[in-house]
Amino acid sequence: MERVTENVFTNTKIRGCNPSIVFTDEGAVFIDTAQWISTLLEMIDFAKSKGPIKYLINTEPHIDHIFGNHWFAGVCPVIGHEKIADTFFDVPGDMDGYDYSVDVLERQDKEFLPFMPSREEYIVNPPQITFNERMSLKVGNHTFNVYHTPGHADSQIAVHVPEERVLFTGDTLFVGCQTWLHSANIDELISSLQFLKTLDVDYIVPGHGPVVGKEYIDVQLALIYKWISAVAGGIAQDWTLDECIKKISFTDLPVDIGQAEMMDYVQRTNVTKCYNYIKG
Numbered sequence: 001m002e003r004v005t006e007n008v009f010t011n012t013k014i015r016g017c018n019p020s021i022v023f024t025d026e027g028a029v030f031i032d033t034a035q036w037i038s039t040l041l042e043m044i045d046f047a048k049s050k051g052p053i054k055y056l057i058n059t060e061p062h063i064d065h066i067f068g069n070h071w072f073a074g075v076c077p078v079i080g081h082e083k084i085a086d087t088f089f090d091v092p093g094d095m096d097g098y099d100y101s102v103d104v105l106e107r108q109d110k111e112f113l114p115f116m117p118s119r120e121e122y123i124v125n126p127p128q129i130t131f132n133e134r135m136s137l138k139v140g141n142h143t144f145n146v147y148h149t150p151g152h153a154d155s156q157i158a159v160h161v162p163e164e165r166v167l168f169t170g171d172t173l174f175v176g177c178q179t180w181l182h183s184a185n186i187d188e189l190i191s192s193l194q195f196l197k198t199l200d201v202d203y204i205v206p207g208h209g210p211v212v213g214k215e216y217i218d219v220q221l222a223l224i225y226k227w228i229s230a231v232a233g234g235i236a237q238d239w240t241l242d243e244c245i246k247k248i249s250f251t252d253l254p255v256d257i258g259q260a261e262m263m264d265y266v267q268r269t270n271v272t273k274c275y276n277y278i279k280g
Contacts, residue, residue, distance in 0.1 A: 005165070008164050017171070020032065025140040027051045030072070033071070040068040052076075060152065061089065061090050062090050066089065067101050070124070072125060078127040079135075093265075132148065144159055151172060151188040151192045152171040174220065181269065186273065193220060197217050245268050245272065251267065
């Protein structure tokens with residue numbers, strides 16, 4: 001794990017989201033969960049070695065952020081946005097959340113596949129504590145300001161811990177890798193990024209990619225506008241959606257760790273999202 005501040009740890013070197021822990025003087029608060037059981041159990045053991053686990057906060061409903069909720073059932077309350085139930089356990093493609101998770105483990109974390117519960121025993125464990133626009137949570141000597149930041153997902157949230165000057169954005173921010181627009185509301189995403197720029201922080205833990213400073217928010221905005229501009233250029237030439245998909249791609253950035261097979265999916269869905277955005 002990477003130590004961001006004295007009390008904040010994250011893991012940016014695995015497939016899926018960047019699962020993180022904030023240690024308070026009352027116990028640990030998890031921000032999202034690892035998609036690899038090996039990393040998930042390591043982080044849980046690390047947290048318990050220092051005290052109890054007090055809360056788990058889900059920044060979004062997608063499987064790479066909430067897969068590990070099963071292991072927190074009966075351990076601590078889970079927190080998320082009130083809309084998170086609408087698409088909780090959502091996965092790309094044709095498989096359901098359980099089969100998708102098993103497929104990932106079989107390919108990338110096989111030694112820990114025996115620790116995967118059966119379908120009947122697996123507890124999805126959605127948030128029990130929900131909020132609308134903003135919630136402030138005090139845990140020991142730390143404050144967790146939780147904001148609704150829709151865009152990547154309707155239930156997307158960000159978590160600001162002012163005492164550590166750290167912001168957890170979930171997939172509102174992708175750093176150094178492909179930005180997924182497949183589920184995005186582009187206007188809301190841009191608005192949320194602009195809002196995040198108003199927060200006083202030194203460190204941002206994105207949904208994917210390395211920890212960065214607040215200046216990277218402008219890079220993310222520029223990438224989104226680059227996608228929109230490219231598709232707008234195609235529309236100006238009377239290209240159909242299929243022609244845009246065929247002719248437009250930005251493959252210079254990699255897909256995040258362990259997801260190289262999703263490059264075509266990201267390119268296709270990003271073009272489609274931008275095309276429909278422009279066409280209204």
